[in-house]
Amino acid sequence: MIDIPILLFVVYLLGMLFVLCISIVNWIRREYEIVSVLGIVLSLLLPLMTFLFSVYRLEGTNEIVYIWNQLRDANGWAIFIVIGHLFLFVWMIIGMQVKELYQWMKGLISQIQNKWKQPNNHSQKEVREK
Structure with a gap:
């Protein structure tokens, strides 16, 4: 099902959970509501979208390599997934x-x-x- 190491997958899911918590806290405080709601939506949808997008990869290639190859080919979904993850990464760093x-x-x-x-x-x- 997944070809990336389990530790990397666990870190990825913990990062998504952390971003979700930061976004919920900021949304409840009514601070930066638009960015918080965007963080909530993306932290819930991006793992699912990444999984569904990487279903079509060739056997033996992991998800990250497949997404980078699709990004090089200018696939719209790959661009959206990478930009969404970059947004969540930046939001995780400065969210607090x-x-x-x-x-x-x-x-x-x-x-x-x-x-x-x-x-x-x-x-x-x-x-x-x-």
Whole structure:
């Protein structure tokens, strides 16, 4: 049924469960609802889609090799599966720290806005000279 090592399969399923938990917690808190719902849906559908997509592989090739080969051939489902897994990987990494990342980005944007709002010293000198 699966040709990848069992340990890799267990790590994959635990990662999906972790992403599902992060997404549910953020959705319940009503923080980043769209990304959380997308994480919930993808963490439930991607393992099933990956399994169904890899059913057509040749015997002896594992799922990962098959998906990469299909990705090289620009198969739409393979592209969707890889992009979905990349999204879940990024969400797993920053999902727990989204609030801190948001606060940092907000502070950075406000600093940039303050720099733009401050009058330039050169323009003040030019106005005074005229």
